[in-house]
Amino acid sequence: MEEVSWKRLHPASIWVNVLPLTWRYLAAFWPLLVIALFGGGMGLGLVDLFLMLGTVGAGAASSLVHYATLRYRVEGGKLEIRKGLLHREFRSIDPERIQNLERVRNPIHKLAGLVEVRLETAGDVKTEGLLSALSEEAASELIGAIDLARRQMVPEEEPQENELLTQGVLELVGYGLSSGKPGLVLVMVLGAIEFGEMLAMRDHQAPSWVSDALQVRADDPLQFAAALLGLVLLAVVISWMGSAFFSLVRHFSFRLVRTQEGLYTEEGLITRRHVEIPTRKVQVVMAFEPLMRRLMGYGTVYVETAGLGVVVGGARRAEAVIPMVERERLGAVCHQVLPLVDENPWSTPLLPPHRNALYRAVVAWLIQWVPMVGLLVFFYWPWGLLGLCILPVGILGAWLDFRFQGWRVEGEAVVSRRGFWKRRTWLMARDKVQSVHLEQGPLMRRYGLGRLHILVADGEVFLPDLAWDRANDLLERLRPLSAEEE
Amino acid sequence: MELQKLNPRVVWLWRFQGLVRVLMFWAPVSVGIGIGLSQVMPGFLAGVIAAGFWFFQLLLAILWPGLAYRYFGYLIREQDLLVQRGVFFRRRTSIPHNRIQHVDTRQGPFEQLLGLSRVLVFTASGMAADGSLPGVGHELAETIRDDLSARGGDDGV
Numbered sequence: 001m002e003e004v005s006w007k008r009l010h011p012a013s014i015w016v017n018v019l020p021l022t023w024r025y026l027a028a029f030w031p032l033l034v035i036a037l038f039g040g041g042m043g044l045g046l047v048d049l050f051l052m053l054g055t056v057g058a059g060a061a062s063s064l065v066h067y068a069t070l071r072y073r074v075e076g077g078k079l080e081i082r083k084g085l086l087h088r089e090f091r092s093i094d095p096e097r098i099q100n101l102e103r104v105r106n107p108i109h110k111l112a113g114l115v116e117v118r119l120e121t122a123g124d125v126k127t128e129g130l131l132s133a134l135s136e137e138a139a140s141e142l143i144g145a146i147d148l149a150r151r152q153m154v155p156e157e158e159p160q161e162n163e164l165l166t167q168g169v170l171e172l173v174g175y176g177l178s179s180g181k182p183g184l185v186l187v188m189v190l191g192a193i194e195f196g197e198m199l200a201m202r203d204h205q206a207p208s209w210v211s212d213a214l215q216v217r218a219d220d221p222l223q224f225a226a227a228l229l230g231l232v233l234l235a236v237v238i239s240w241m242g243s244a245f246f247s248l249v250r251h252f253s254f255r256l257v258r259t260q261e262g263l264y265t266e267e268g269l270i271t272r273r274h275v276e277i278p279t280r281k282v283q284v285v286m287a288f289e290p291l292m293r294r295l296m297g298y299g300t301v302y303v304e305t306a307g308l309g310v311v312v313g314g315a316r317r318a319e320a321v322i323p324m325v326e327r328e329r330l331g332a333v334c335h336q337v338l339p340l341v342d343e344n345p346w347s348t349p350l351l352p353p354h355r356n357a358l359y360r361a362v363v364a365w366l367i368q369w370v371p372m373v374g375l376l377v378f379f380y381w382p383w384g385l386l387g388l389c390i391l392p393v394g395i396l397g398a399w400l401d402f403r404f405q406g407w408r409v410e411g412e413a414v415v416s417r418r419g420f421w422k423r424r425t426w427l428m429a430r431d432k433v434q435s436v437h438l439e440q441g442p443l444m445r446r447y448g449l450g451r452l453h454i455l456v457a458d459g460e461v462f463l464p465d466l467a468w469d470r471a472n473d474l475l476e477r478l479r480p481l482s483a484e485e486e
Numbered sequence: 487m488e489l490q491k492l493n494p495r496v497v498w499l500w501r502f503q504g505l506v507r508v509l510m511f512w513a514p515v516s517v518g519i520g521i522g523l524s525q526v527m528p529g530f531l532a533g534v535i536a537a538g539f540w541f542f543q544l545l546l547a548i549l550w551p552g553l554a555y556r557y558f559g560y561l562i563r564e565q566d567l568l569v570q571r572g573v574f575f576r577r578r579t580s581i582p583h584n585r586i587q588h589v590d591t592r593q594g595p596f597e598q599l600l601g602l603s604r605v606l607v608f609t610a611s612g613m614a615a616d617g618s619l620p621g622v623g624h625e626l627a628e629t630i631r632d633d634l635s636a637r638g639g640d641d642g643v
Binding site (some may be wrong): 097099281283306431432433434435436437438439440441442445455456457458459460472475476478479480 | 565566574575576577578579580581582584585609610611612616617641642643
């Protein structure tokens with residue numbers, strides 16, 4: 001059999017990759033650069049210049065080496081990638097192990113007419129940036145070859161596509177508005193003010209304009225409360241506007257399409273992202289319905305496979321996010337993503353947790369918060385008495401959480417629901433279970449309860465608190481069937 | 487359902503490990519606590535509290551392993567490995583044989599001294615072991631490892 005020749009990246013990858021690779025060096029050495037550029041007030045000295053040029057030069061050199069040494073091909077049913085000059089690397093990927101395929105086009109790719117192909121396998125976190133600049137034809141050819149290796153047959157006809165969902169601008173703005181984090185923004189605003197004050201004090205200057213604007217008399221509680229309320233409102237508005245904007249940029253022109261193999265999503269204004277997910281690789285589907293989104297009549301669906309993607313700041317859990325799904329369609333969309341699971345927890349009532357779960361939740365909450373409230377009252381008397389309001393609010397929260405929890409294990413389907421303010425519903429197929437853990441703390445033992453924790457590849461599902469015997473019985477039943485049992 | 491017990495020598499292993507922790511970690515922490523408290527109360531009282539704290543850790547290191555041994559059990563069943571552990575916080579784990587990716591045996595210096603091994607069972611669920619048997623006789627550990635490794639199947643990924 002004739003050996004398949006190695007292919008290389010597009011020559012334009014040399015300049016396409018310079019910026020991301022330089023950015024990678026900047027991210028790695030940023031403390032050094034900050035110290036060099038801003039430390040000591042000496043301006044851009046020789047050392048600073050050397051550091052800057054060195055960083056850009058290293059990025060350019062890496063890009064050149066990346067282009068010169070990276071080769072790929074699909075040979076013998078495997079995708080093979082080799083690269084490296086001094087440190088040589090050879091990677092052979094079984095297409096069956098690929099969890100999802102992405103085509104990514106950032107603005108530089110668009111300018112050069114190129115595309116990056118990202119592959120994610122279970123547990124592999126280093127695929128990003130490898131096949132970083134291919135022509136559209138080369139990318140299609142590669143994905144076609146991988147598909148062919150997956151199926152081991154040439155498709156006789158064009159695959160059928162069925163568009164399941166699109167998102168309009170208003171829906172995406174609604175998604176952004178309901179995912180703002182006012183608390184975080186408020187903390188950041190307060191932190192910035194504090195930082196400004198510290199700088200002003202260090203330089204023996206008058207308080208900053210921020211402080212001037214918010215200057216209130218400490219002995220006037222009304223003025224103080226009004227200023228605090230103003231800050232909270234400002235934080236909420238900033239948070240909403242920011243998240244609506246970022247939601248639009250990230251999910252612009254979103255499409256969810258069903259194909260013969262599975263699903264793909266397309267989205268993005270600046271960087272266009274195309275993610276293919278074979279449905280047999282889906283581990284868990286989670287529908288997220290925070291209160292505000294629920295009031296709008298929508299929920300968000302997260303699709304998790306065993307592939308861990310890397311994003312700035314950590315690992316990305318969900319491979320695909322379907323931002324806004326109408327409540328009536330949540331069950332149908334989840335069924336499209338997980339065909340094995342035909343339970344619809346939005347139309348069929350779920351089983352409740354054990355009634356003692358409420359007592360346990362309330363007692364656990366009190367154990368956690370009563371000492372905190374006690375300290376608050378002790379140190380901030382008499383204002384600390386306001387902390388007592390936390391107790392009934394917490395008890396109400398525990399009751400609401402308990403009231404809306406639910407679960408069901410039926411045939412292949414495992415369904416769990418928790419939370420009132422941030423309601424989450426997990427759906428998974430029993431044949432994805434990796435291990436099952438039954439947990440019981442002292443309080444749970446007092447109330448005769450047990451909690452099941454189900455692990456799948458790179459994901460997990462908790463069932464609500466159940467009677468100990470029932471939880472034990474489920475521990476036995478949740479095991480996936482062996483080949484003989486099937 | 488009668489669970490298998492670990493090798494009784496594991497109690498001594500855990501005591502050794504606990505005593506090392508008490509000397510290397512809790513002793514300096516207790517000194518720190520004593521110095522900190524002496525800033526806000528009489529030195530003698532601060533010393534007594536710090537010494538009491540350290541003594542409590544010492545007692546835990548000696549007594550806790552016996553309790554942990556009592557509540558630890560495992561069973562290799564036809565379709566899965568069942569592991570149970572925990573004194574206050576109990577945990578029962580079922581790892582189906584067909585999900586096992588690989589099984590490791592490990593021996594630290596204390597374990598070598600006592601002729602024990604740890605058996606770690608991994609599935610595709612993450613980087614950490616889903617189940618571990620911390621104190622099994624070395625030969626038995628190797629038998630368990632080989633037995634469990636040989637039973638692989640569809641990994642569900």
